[in-house]
Structures are given as structure tokens and as C-alpha cells.
Amino acid sequence: MKANVILDAKGLACPMPIVKTKKVMNELEPGHVIEVQATDKGSKADIKAWAESTGHQYLGTLEEGEVLKHYLRKSSNEEKEERKHPHVISNEELEKRLESNDNIVVLDVRESAEYGFNHIPSTLSIPLGELEARMDELNKDTEIFIVCRTGNRSDLAAQKLTEKGFTTVFNVVPGMMYWTGKTTSI
Amino acid sequence: MAVKPMTSKEVAKKVMNKEPFFILDVRNEGDFADWKIEGENFDYFNIPYFELLDGVEVIMDKIPTDKEVLVVCAKEGSSVMIAEFLSEAGLSVSYLVGGMKAWSEHLEPINIGNLKDGGEIYQFVRLGKGCLSYMVVSNGEAAIIDSTRMTNVYIDFANSINAKITHVFDTHLHADHISGGRVIAEMTHATYWLPPKDAAEVTFEYRALEDGTEVTIGTTAINIHALYSPGHTIGSTTFVVDDQYLLSGDTLFIDSIGRPDLAGLAEDWVADLRESLYKRYRELSEELVVLPAHFMILEELNEDGSVAEKLGTLFAKNHGLNIEDEEVFRKLVTENLPPQPNAYQEIRETNMGKINPDEEKQREMEIGPNRCAVR
Numbered sequence: 001m002k003a004n005v006i007l008d009a010k011g012l013a014c015p016m017p018i019v020k021t022k023k024v025m026n027e028l029e030p031g032h033v034i035e036v037q038a039t040d041k042g043s044k045a046d047i048k049a050w051a052e053s054t055g056h057q058y059l060g061t062l063e064e065g066e067v068l069k070h071y072l073r074k075s076s077n078e079e080k081e082e083r084k085h086p087h088v089i090s091n092e093e094l095e096k097r098l099e100s101n102d103n104i105v106v107l108d109v110r111e112s113a114e115y116g117f118n119h120i121p122s123t124l125s126i127p128l129g130e131l132e133a134r135m136d137e138l139n140k141d142t143e144i145f146i147v148c149r150t151g152n153r154s155d156l157a158a159q160k161l162t163e164k165g166f167t168t169v170f171n172v173v174p175g176m177m178y179w180t181g182k183t184t185s186i
Numbered sequence: 187m188a189v190k191p192m193t194s195k196e197v198a199k200k201v202m203n204k205e206p207f208f209i210l211d212v213r214n215e216g217d218f219a220d221w222k223i224e225g226e227n228f229d230y231f232n233i234p235y236f237e238l239l240d241g242v243e244v245i246m247d248k249i250p251t252d253k254e255v256l257v258v259c260a261k262e263g264s265s266v267m268i269a270e271f272l273s274e275a276g277l278s279v280s281y282l283v284g285g286m287k288a289w290s291e292h293l294e295p296i297n298i299g300n301l302k303d304g305g306e307i308y309q310f311v312r313l314g315k316g317c318l319s320y321m322v323v324s325n326g327e328a329a330i331i332d333s334t335r336m337t338n339v340y341i342d343f344a345n346s347i348n349a350k351i352t353h354v355f356d357t358h359l360h361a362d363h364i365s366g367g368r369v370i371a372e373m374t375h376a377t378y379w380l381p382p383k384d385a386a387e388v389t390f391e392y393r394a395l396e397d398g399t400e401v402t403i404g405t406t407a408i409n410i411h412a413l414y415s416p417g418h419t420i421g422s423t424t425f426v427v428d429d430q431y432l433l434s435g436d437t438l439f440i441d442s443i444g445r446p447d448l449a450g451l452a453e454d455w456v457a458d459l460r461e462s463l464y465k466r467y468r469e470l471s472e473e474l475v476v477l478p479a480h481f482m483i484l485e486e487l488n489e490d491g492s493v494a495e496k497l498g499t500l501f502a503k504n505h506g507l508n509i510e511d512e513e514v515f516r517k518l519v520t521e522n523l524p525p526q527p528n529a530y531q532e533i534r535e536t537n538m539g540k541i542n543p544d545e546e547k548q549r550e551m552e553i554g555p556n557r558c559a560v561r
Contacts, residue, residue: 015264018236041550042260049214050236 001062001071002112003035004028010039010067017043018050025056030076033059033113038068047072060117071113083151085158089170094145095181105138106145109157110176114149116186120179128153131160140166147172189269192256192280194292198313201225202491208253212238212268213260213286221554223258223289224484235264242271249277261285287549290314293339296492298477301428305404309477309492310339316481316556317363318493322427324404329353330370331425331433332479335548337366341373351376353401357435357479358422359384361448362527362556364548365537384421389539395423415466417459418444418558432474432497437462439478440486440495442559443506445523448530452520460515463507472498480556505561519560528554
């Protein structure tokens, strides 16, 4: 699971894992992901509750032996941006298309850690920041449905693909935050 | 202002003396809602410590200046930090040494009364979890009943009164706390007794506690007379000690009765529970003093902090003993039961010897209230 910053809080007792996380989070760019490594078992519930109270996204925790790896994404103002890509499709419509087994591609442009903990099965993961470089993984002739958490990063991705000559690109709104269909994790 | 450490023992005194006291609990809201330090004249304010990392100004108006203030967290660290913040802001506060973990493990021994030949019976009150365990002492010998996993407390206490632990009992296989019975028996070479119907799957040696078993403590006859009283578990047993005390385990409490669902299906044992409470107990002397294995609410504590009441009084006042209609009784003990105790399946497996979690894990499994009763 990828993260922009890794914080080592192993061996530290409460409250230090949160105190350190808060400090690093202040320096982190909005939208970026931090991995907090801790051995304090109580840190899981606390990190989750702290993230909820501060508006950051708690993505999940991986347990590797004694070490807990918590993934958090720093809050960004993405909810407020205006969407520009004209072709949109609702969560429900996408769910129907997936059920009818159409030959479609669903592209998830969230960060890899967000994708890792929760995503629609058989989707392609290319974080928005890597899209330019990895565009050749996509076929211009298939319908592409782009999803993110709230519909904003996917809007930017849809614009980018349209610029590059992709013609059948849809932005899925509102996106994973309100997705009620099937999901899976790594 | 200075930050003072306060021990669980000091807090226990405040609970028992019903002192006015203020607790600033800095654990998560869910943890606080689930379980906290209960005191009749305690006031509380809960805010997670991580909401206060930028300072305590936001809560200064919530902290009284006319009462003692204790900051409490799960393990101590966060409460020290918040107590220091409050101290820098000019308040004089304490923090709870060892946090809720220590509180959960604190045992307060109380002398319940004398036995006919001059022996004594002590109740160990675990305020933090509502567990009650017992030590019967006679002529330099001691028996322990329904012990917690804090085995040193009993061993040290027995040493302090020059008594040798010779018998250790569990009234039933516990689902809410880890029994220290087997460990104490091993350490002191005492005999460990369990009701065999609860012990079908245990992985260690024990003596079978059957209906009518009598065990003598000390050289003069202090009898512990076992009475089979299934319902909470299929093996649940009640002890009559010295013809004076009824150690009712999790079958009968002061203000409630045992729930029949923690070791299987409630429906299966309703009839047994009814039979135990409404027939077997009715045949006993009403003068017996009931000493249960739990309390649920502070109202069940007597003035001296003990939990004890005459059986006759319970027949008159305990709602669970006064339900004429069998169907109403069945519904009470099978429907709308409170949530089960934390990790109760793992706790049962530990008590059977099937799993051996380390101390840290055992602590974690026991977090929270006991939840063994229905009212």
C-alpha cells in the first residue's frame, strides 16, 4: 500500500502516536496519504476517531505482526470545486451497467491506499497524479467510467482524457463516498 | 499548579464514601459511553484527549473549581498530558495512575463477617468491573471462590493474615472475566474445584464439584456445601458457607438474576434457571446472607462498600424472583438481553485452558462491564 509519507510511531504509548500524526499531518499536502506505523493497540480506535473529528479521511489499518499500519488521507477542499466534464453517470446507473456485464472499463483515480481498502471489484486503479504517465494503459475505443471519492478528482481525470482524444468518458457521481454496490479490498 | 497522581485505591475510597468528585474522562466517546468509573456523587465530562492537542481553553468552563478533579484515560499517558495542560492553565488536578486498566484490576477486600468458630469471610470487590470474589478463612486455612486473574492480591492477602490457601473454587465457568483459580491452585498447591458440567472441555486437572459436596476449611468444621443450581450455565453451583452465607455465583444477584445465554442458547436453560431460583432457593433458609459473584449498579453496594443481602429480603425485593408467570419469566431472560460481555467467547476458552493469551491480551479481553445479569 503506497503512502506519501511514512511516520514511525512504533514503541510509543498513547498519546504520542496521535500527537506525532497531528504534527506530520499539518505539514502534509492536502489529498496526500500518510502511513502511521504504531505498536500501541489503542491507536487504531483513536486514529479513526481523531480523523473523523478533524475531517481527515481514515482509510484503514493493516496489521503486520505487532505493527499496526494506519492509512490516512489529508482533507482537501475537493467538495467545493465546480465540476466541468459534461458527461456524468450516477452511481446507480453504473451499478446497472456493471450488472449487465457490458464491456466497460471502470477507472478509479483515487490514491492507491484509498483504493486498497475499498473499491469496486474488477476496476482499474490509476491515481490522478499518475494518469498522464499511464494513459497508454487505456483504450480510446472503450467506454471509460471514472470514479473517485466525491466526483471531483474523476472530473479532472475525465477532462484530461478528453483532451487526449478519448471520446466516451463518463464521470461517476457522487462516487465512492456514497457507493452502495459491491466493493472489495486488497 | 501541581499535577498529582491518584491511585485506584484512593478512587475506590471516594466511591465507597460517596464523596463528591469530578472526572474528566479523555477516552473516546464510545469507550466512555460503554464503561466509566461509577460514583454516586461523581460528575463527569468526556472529551477525547486528541480534541485537546491544541490546548484545553475550550473546556476550561466545564471544569469545576470547587471539587477535586481527576483526569482519566485508558492507560495513563493521555491523562498525564491533559492534566499538565490543565495545570499550566492554573488548575490543580490529578490523573489516574495506570488509567482504566488499573481501575479495572483494583480489588478492595472487605470483611463481611465472622464465622461461628471465629473464622472470617472476606469479599473482594472489583469496583471497575463489578466482579466479587471471596476468601473464607478458618484456623489458618483459606478457601478462595470465584477469584479474578489478579492472583497476587489473594495470595498476598492470605499471607498477611497468616492463612494457607488450601482450596480454590469457581462456582461456574466464567464468561465475563478470566479466572485466577487454576493459577492460584498451582502456586499454592491447593485443590481446584469446578462443576464438571461446566468443565467438559477443560484441558487441565480439577476436582469435581457435585451437588452435596462438602469441603472443610480449617481444623474445625467450616463447611462449604455445594448446591447444584443450573441456569446461568449448565454447571452453575451455589455454596452455603458455615450455614450462614449463600455464595450464589452468577445465579442470583442483589438486584437482578443471571442471564442464561452466555454459554449457549438461552432457551435451553430457562427452565433450569427458573427451577434453581423458584424451587431450590426457596427451600433454603431466608436468613442466609446472599453473596453474589457480581454487582451491576452502585445501588447494590451497602454502606461499607460490600455487596450482601439476606435471601429473605431478595425474595421480597428482587424483581427476578417475583415473576409468577413462567412465560413472562422466559421472555425476560431470553429477549432483549443486554449486549454480551466483551470477548466473552475468548474468555470462556481461556478459562477452559484452550487458549493462553498473554497478560496484555487478557486485560484487553476484560475491558468493560461484566454484563452477566438480566433485570
